[in-house]
Amino acid sequence: MRQQYARRTQVLTSAMALIALAIIVQMTRIQNSPEAAIFRQQASNYAYELRTFYPDRGEIYDRNGHLLAGNKSVYEIGVDLNIVKDPNAIAAAVSVELGKDYSQVLDSIQNPPEGVSYIVLSDFVDVQHAVRLQELKKTLEKQAAEGVRGGLFGLEFKSHPQRSYPENSLASNIIGFVSREGRGYFGIEEKYDTLLAGNPVQTLVPTDPNKAFEIPRVLNGTTLVLTVNRDLQSSAEQILDEALTTYGADNGTIVIMDPRNGELLAMAVTPRMDLNEFWNYGTIYHNATEFNPAISMPYEPGSVTKILTMAAALDSGTVTPDTTYLDTGSILVGGANIQNWDQAPWGIQDMTGCLQHSLNVCMATLSTKMGAGTFYSYMDNFGLGHLTGVDMAGEAAGRLKLPGDADWYPVDLGTNAFGQGVSATPIQIMMAASSIANHGRTVTPHALYAMVRDGRQYDVPAQFAGSPVTQQTADMLSGMLAVSLESEGSLALVPGYRIAGKTGTAQIPVDGFYDSTQTNASFIGWGPVDDPQFMIYVWLERPSASIWGSETAAPVFGQMAEKTIILLDIPPDNIRQQLVAK
Amino acid sequence: MHAYKIAPWRVQRQWIGNVLLAVVALAMVATLYLDVTSQAAIAGREIQDLTASISASQQVSADLQTQLASLTSARVMEQRAHDLGFRPMENGEAEYLVVPGYSVLEPDILSSAPLLQLSALTIPPEYNESLLDWMDKKIVNSARGAQ
Numbered sequence: 071m072r073q074q075y076a077r078r079t080q081v082l083t084s085a086m087a088l089i090a091l092a093i094i095v096q097m098t099r100i101q102n103s104p105e106a107a108i109f110r111q112q113a114s115n116y117a118y119e120l121r122t123f124y125p126d127r128g129e130i131y132d133r134n135g136h137l138l139a140g141n142k143s144v145y146e147i148g149v150d151l152n153i154v155k156d157p158n159a160i161a162a163a164v165s166v167e168l169g170k171d172y173s174q175v176l177d178s179i180q181n182p183p184e185g186v187s188y189i190v191l192s193d194f195v196d197v198q199h200a201v202r203l204q205e206l207k208k209t210l211e212k213q214a215a216e217g218v219r220g221g222l223f224g225l226e227f228k229s230h231p232q233r234s235y236p237e238n239s240l241a242s243n244i245i246g247f248v249s250r251e252g253r254g255y256f257g258i259e260e261k262y263d264t265l266l267a268g269n270p271v272q273t274l275v276p277t278d279p280n281k282a283f284e285i286p287r288v289l290n291g292t293t294l295v296l297t298v299n300r301d302l303q304s305s306a307e308q309i310l311d312e313a314l315t316t317y318g319a320d321n322g323t324i325v326i327m328d329p330r331n332g333e334l335l336a337m338a339v340t341p342r343m344d345l346n347e348f349w350n351y352g353t354i355y356h357n358a359t360e361f362n363p364a365i366s367m368p369y370e371p372g373s374v375t376k377i378l379t380m381a382a383a384l385d386s387g388t389v390t391p392d393t394t395y396l397d398t399g400s401i402l403v404g405g406a407n408i409q410n411w412d413q414a415p416w417g418i419q420d421m422t423g424c425l426q427h428s429l430n431v432c433m434a435t436l437s438t439k440m441g442a443g444t445f446y447s448y449m450d451n452f453g454l455g456h457l458t459g460v461d462m463a464g465e466a467a468g469r470l471k472l473p474g475d476a477d478w479y480p481v482d483l484g485t486n487a488f489g490q491g492v493s494a495t496p497i498q499i500m501m502a503a504s505s506i507a508n509h510g511r512t513v514t515p516h517a518l519y520a521m522v523r524d525g526r527q528y529d530v531p532a533q534f535a536g537s538p539v540t541q542q543t544a545d546m547l548s549g550m551l552a553v554s555l556e557s558e559g560s561l562a563l564v565p566g567y568r569i570a571g572k573t574g575t576a577q578i579p580v581d582g583f584y585d586s587t588q589t590n591a592s593f594i595g596w597g598p599v600d601d602p603q604f605m606i607y608v609w610l611e612r613p614s615a616s617i618w619g620s621e622t623a624a625p626v627f628g629q630m631a632e633k634t635i636i637l638l639d640i641p642p643d644n645i646r647q648q649l650v651a652k
Numbered sequence: 653m654h655a656y657k658i659a660p661w662r663v664q665r666q667w668i669g670n671v672l673l674a675v676v677a678l679a680m681v682a683t684l685y686l687d688v689t690s691q692a693a694i695a696g697r698e699i700q701d702l703t704a705s706i707s708a709s710q711q712v713s714a715d716l717q718t719q720l721a722s723l724t725s726a727r728v729m730e731q732r733a734h735d736l737g738f739r740p741m742e743n744g745e746a747e748y749l750v751v752p753g754y755s756v757l758e759p760d761i762l763s764s765a766p767l768l769q770l771s772a773l774t775i776p777p778e779y780n781e782s783l784l785d786w787m788d789k790k791i792v793n794s795a796r797g798a799q
Binding site: 128136137140141142143197229231234236237240293300301303304328447565566632636641642645649 | 690710711712713715717718719721722724725726727730740741742743744747748750
């Protein structure tokens with residue numbers, strides 16, 4: 071009996087062992103079958119997903135730490151179609167809060183495209199609207215839990231950053247804007263787009279939420295500090311806007327630069343746009359050059375160019391400040407008769423008188439005396455016809471015709487000397503004139519003061535672009551320009567400060583002929599003459615109150631210079647000289 | 653010479669004891685494995701939560717910074733000053749005094765030292781390595797060491 075039990079037990083054990091063995095064999099077989107390999111491969115395809123981590127775009131500050139461009143949160147509002155319970159409630163809430171069409175929203179929820187489980191109802195929704203919708207969702211969900219219909223189940227909110235400009239239209243021409251796709255357009259935003267945007271990092275993230283994964287280190291975009299002074303920029307824009315009304319000009323530009331290092335302190339233009347509503351670009355501007363005329367719209371600058379002609383004549387030894395000549399009111403150059411602005415003879419004049427009375431005949435005399443080779447060599451060294459390299463997108467080079475060019479004629483030697491037949495942007499004229507203000511050294515204008523990356527600040531050093539004239543010539547000419555302003559009692563003068571400068575009135579060519587009723591009025595000046603700390607360029611397009619730069623651009627310069635002196639804390643000359651003496 | 657044989661029930665008991673020992677050992681290993689895996693999973697979750705929290709805080713900070721900048725924009729500040737009875741200073745109204753030690757306002761230095769690194773550069777293997785991975789690594793390493 072006992073043996074019988076033992077036998078039965080052995081049979082049973084063997085049978086169970088066999089079954090267990092069969093299960094193990096089958097498991098091993100399945101695990102190593104070709105089908106299992108396919109399943110493993112399929113599983114591994116979904117085990118990880120490639121995710122891109124986008125860095126926050128770098129901010130832009132003015133030189134005193136005021137935020138000019140930052141980031142704010144906006145929301146993408148969508149619907150998870152798998153958990154929607156009441157499409158009508160969602161459509162009603164979204165149409166009321168976001169102004170969407172009720173029937174369209176309802177249709178998109180009820181009839182989604184094949185295979186789609188999530189649809190976006192609206193993107194770039196501001197925080198206030200999103201928060202109100204979220205609160206409504208919470209309230210309705212509570213009611214839905216109590217059996218009332220109308221829950222917003224399935225309504226999803228995803229926040230993401232968007233560019234924001236707290237100063238709205240201030241310095242819009244300098245900053246530029248960022249589209250919703252994250253690309254920078256114009257100004258600093260375009261020029262430094264790569265730096266500001268940073269580098270997105272792609273990494274494989276396990277889809278199993280219980281698996282830890284290494285978080286990639288995503289450096290935010292580089293933060294930029296500009297040379298711009300926000301308060302000065304604001305003042306420049308106000309003064310410019312008032313000037314357009316006062317003098318009836320179509321448009322205008324005011325640029326303020328530190329002539330010692332090329333730092334752009336302010337650059338006001340018209341029209342400007344609210345950068346937070348960049349989609350209005352097409353309605354404000356007709357073409358890209360209008361966004362920042364100070365760097366991208368070359369024009370015939372007129373008599374402000376006489377500074378450069380006189381500098382060339384003095385530096386080449388053609389004349390000295392005391393050299394005199396007899397002004398007969400006209401001169402023949404290249405077969406064409408060149409006349410003064412008033413078509414009158416001014417008799418015997420020295421070189422300061424030439425500048426003071428802005429005599430075209432004098433300038434044509436100087437350029438012909440120098441000869442084309444010398445004259446154009448100086449103009450080339452001053453940078454006319456070349457890009458300045460200013461760090462804003464969209465700079466234009468202007469045009470300086472040279473002997474040998476198909477469209478250069480001998481008369482151009484005479485007319486170019488007083489700024490006719492040559493085109494330049496305000497920033498080009500400023501760069502050229504900086505060599506006079508800065509004791510012979512030309513500075514490269516720039517708007518970037520420093521970069522902040524990975525917690526470290528890197529200052530951008532000033533760059534110099536050669537010395538077209540000697541320090542002696544530059545200082546001599548600065549003095550002559552100051553005397554000429556003082557002698558004529560220019561409206562550009564600022565009490566207590568010695569200013570050097572020059573007006574410009576350039577007739578605008580219409581249908582191939584210069585129209586004496588339409589002018590570009592300009593003024594370029596700097597001060598204090600013995601230690602220049604600011605250089606201001608004013609350009610008014612087609613002023614109707616007066617066609618003359620001396621009656622329109624010069625007083626605007628004076629007004630701007632007064633404001634600059636106050637905001638930059640520049641003491642009057644006598645006090646400053648006393649301080650220096652101490 | 654006498655030959656002794658262990659009683660069958662003793663053999664059975666030894667077998668049962670061995671099997672039970674193996675089961676207990678396996679249970680202990682399984683418990684340990686479960687504990688380590690769950691700890692790793694919890695740590696992983698916490699890291700994800702903290703990362704999300706950092707990201708959210710940074711977004712809130714950026715929002716507040718932008719809001720603050722809007723509230724102190726040039727136009728708003730000018731209007732506020734005007735409402736308080738101030739007016740822009742005219743040239744000639746300023747008095748200049750020599751103040752020993754005063755230096756002209758220079759552009760702000762926003763940062764001079766690297767910020768603390770917030771994201772983890774590497775996660776220790778304890779947090780993403782299974783017990784089997786660990787054993788596999790040990791075996792591979794010892795095999796390499798033997799070679």
